[in-house]
Amino acid sequence: MRQRLLLALLLLGFTSAMAQIPTPDQFLGYPLGSQFTPHYRVLDYFRQVAATAKNVKVEQYGTTYEGRPLITATIASPANFSRLDEIRQRSLDMSMAKGGQSADQPVIVWLSYNVHGNEAVSTEAAMKTLYELVNNGNAQTHQWLQNTVVVIDPCLNPDGRERYVNFYNAVRSLQPDVNRYSREHNEPWPGGRPNHYYFDLNRDWAWQTQRESQQRVGRYNQWMPQLHVDFHEQEIEAPYYFAPAAEPFHDAITPWQREVQVMIGKNNAKYFDQEGWLYFTKERFDLFYPSYGDTYPMYNGAIGMTYEQGGSGRAGVAVLKRDGDTLTLTDRIAHHFTTGMSTVEVASQQAGRILKEYVQYFETAKKDPQGGYKSYVIKANGNPEKLNGLAELLRKNNIAFGYGANIGSASGFNYFTGKTEAFSISKEDLVINAYQPRSNMLRVLFEPTSHLTDSVTYDITAWAMPYVYGLTSYALKQPLTPAADAPAAPANTALAAQHPYAYLAQWNSVRDVKFLSALLKYGMKVRFTEAPFTSGGKTFPAGTLVITRTGNSSNGVPFDNFITSQADKFKITLDAVATGFVEKGMDFGSDRIRYIKAPKVVLVTGDNVSSLGVGEIWHFFEQQLGYPVTVVNERNLNAVKWDQTDVLILPDGDYKTFTDKAATERLKDWISNGGKLIAIESAVAQVAAAEWGIREKKEKEGPAPEKNKQLDESSYDALKPYGNRERESVRQFIPGAIFKVEMDTTHPLAFGYPGTYYTLKQDSRLYEFIDNGGWNVGVLKKDNYLSGFVGADTRNRLKDGLLFGVKEMGNGAVVILADNPLFRSFWENGKLMFSNAVFLVGQ
Secondary structure (H helix, E strand, C coil): CHHHHHHHHHHHHHHHHHHCCCCHHHHHCCCCCCCCCCHHHHHHHHHHHHHHCCCEEEEEEEECCCCCEEEEEEECCHHHHCCHHHHHHHHHHHHCCCCCCCCCCCEEEEEEECCCCCCCHHHHHHHHHHHHHHCCCCHHHHHHCCCEEEEEECCCCHHHHHHHHHHHHHHCCCCCCCCCCCHHHCCCCCCCCCCCCCCCHHHCCCCCCCHHHHHHHHHHHHHCCCEEEEEEEECCCCCEECCCCEEEECCCCCHHHHHHHHHHHHHHHHHHHHHCCCEECCCCCEECCCCCCCHHHHCCCCEEEEEEEECHHHCCCEEECCCCCEEEHHHHHHHHHHHHHHHHHHHHHCHHHHHHHHHHHHHHHHHCCCCCCCEEEECCCCCHHHHHHHHHHHHHCCCCCEECCCCEEEEEEECCCCCEEEEEECCCCEEEECCCCCHHHHHHHHCCCCCCCCCCCCCCCCCCHHHHHCCCEEEECCCCCCECCCCCCCCCHHHHCCCCCEEEECCCCHHHHHHHHHHHHCCCCEEEECCCEEECCEEECCCCEEEECCCCCCCCCCHHHHHHHHHHHCCCCEEEECCCCCCECCCCCCCCEEEECCCCEEEEECCCECHHHHHHHHHHHHHHHCCCCEEEEHHHHHHCCHHHCCEEEECCECCHHHHCHHHHHHHHHHHHCCCEEEEECHHHHHHHHCCCCCCECCCCCCCCCCCCCCCCHHHHCCCCCHHHHHHHHHHHCCCCEEEEEEECCCCHHHCCCCCEEEEEECCCCCECCCCCCEEEEEEECCCCEEECCCCHHHHHHCCCEEEEEEEEECCEEEEEECCCCCHHHCCHHHHHHHHHHHHHCCC
16 A cells, blocks of 8 residues: 555656656756757757647747748747637737727737848757746736736747857867857857848848748738747847947837836846946947838737847857956856846736737828828839739738729829820729738838938848839829729730740740740740841840740740740740741841840859858859859869869959959950859959959049148048047948949840839949940939938049949950849849849840
């Protein structure tokens, strides 16, 4: 009997221990903060907590490019946990102005960690935060969860985090070396900050170009939380930063949103003051660019905030600061944990008012949209792919739209002319009415010029969608009611043709480039026309693809079925022609109908090359075009088989090749023998410095001052107060502004474009017009500025110069792309120009 009683007691103790929620230290087997935790172990801990606790739900919402899971953990009180889906749906209904505040609705707080992979402390803090929210002994958090539901995303960027953690754990000393020059504090290129394709995921919330962003924002928009915190790290010496944010605030942000930022900031300060921790607010991190983890929630009705801990990838587990103190990973975890819990506390205390203001935000947005424009019309203009791309972006951001059937005509501001004018509306045109719950996000994305309250900003200052997509658009001061359904797509007329001489395909969007890429990969012979022509009574513009039966019949695949099936796959409308004889222009046998050789492309990377620039190009080839590209480190360029290389791409960077005379000459010889070099951003400046007939435009120097000339008032301009140094620096500043570029549409680099292109300019570089042996394809003239902040000195310089062009060298060419046409992969209108450079120029 005594043995049975003892066994029962042992079993009871074992069951009780099993039900005990493990701390991170207990589960991991080491003190949190003593090392960085691999991503899979973080997931294991979250799943173990969910399996043990009764009020945690862990769900996988996606995977990264490298196949790592993306998860969220949802934590609620037992009563709220049993009705999570109802709570989520109510929050969603409020954001759609479909229902008012409910008495039992909790505030949803969303905590996002580790969007930058080498800002790795936040995932460690996420484990501590999860534990304390479910800790049975923490009466405070139990009380807060009566009024809140907390969603934790422990790692937004697992691929980048693992790149950093694998580096650090492999090289760290047994005892952390606090000296910054030691190898554990110096990551190799490209570092852990970006994702697999080297994208900054914190700039991708609105654009959603990356797999992680698409899945995460989709999940976010299924919940529509009322508070969102994005946890980051900054330089080692910086104290902790939390809200309220710095100016400029976009004026779409409401006074209530500002008020809550201050409220939470003061609560954070209370806890930091108790510990004597340093912090700062209202500096550096502004609320303007719409695609951050703080601004995107702000423009969608929530309170969005960035929290920044000092440290980042340089800090490791411990690092010596300049003041003699050692900053440890344990310290950094404590700071992020404290602000996260403080935010949940304020959300709980202010739950009633937060929800009331949240409901009011969307009701006001629907009934009385802010800003001067009440509707927008985007013209199709024969480019359905770009229009569909914009429509898809609107869908991702829950912005309602329709089409132009039964409207007829209207009057509005033309983005491209800068004038208010009358225009007709076709049934294919996209129409957006601002009287909708997402009117603030709509306004931010479409307003021609955003009002800046402060010129010192953290990111680009212009991004209006008509310029991004290159679509003729109008902003109207009166609302329009669009038709709900899109017009039916035209049938593919080529399918009815019998044994045509050739198929013709348009060339004005990335969809057309994907079609070409697919044909080239299968070994199809494709040509393009250098000049317009007329066939069968229809006029075709320069750049039109010509796929003749001749030369393709013995390819091993049924010609007609293959071409039409690929056209269907990429939604390409083909024209079939029965003869190579044209009514006007050049016949298909002319040398003006140029053969497109499938190019073998090499992309250069390396320690001094922009990882962002490399990633944009790499992603474009692999994920968007599906066309092969060989990525080569600059130090291995000597191993490249130059006779098998057609295109060499130099992204933004600093290349040692141009400091080595022999290497520069080898590169020049390759170009002269038929190679094509595509230089982007600062790579163009290095080519110019190599004296290859491209010259950077410099400021003209004025006459030297006469000796002993009496000083006038202007001579004191150099006497500037030290306290104004930040303001003075913006005279040279251009964080990202939009300029109109005049295009030579007769050159292949500009095929598919109208007479203008809209570029995002981020530096003051401009090049002299090429006077011989080349072509000035895209130029700035005097009245070229459109939108965004540009310092006065820089704006004066950006006139009458070259941005996009081709310098011929022997049998080859250098393609000049002084501005980045693939910027963050959201600048859609630049992708065709880059494709022209790769596939059409020099053929």
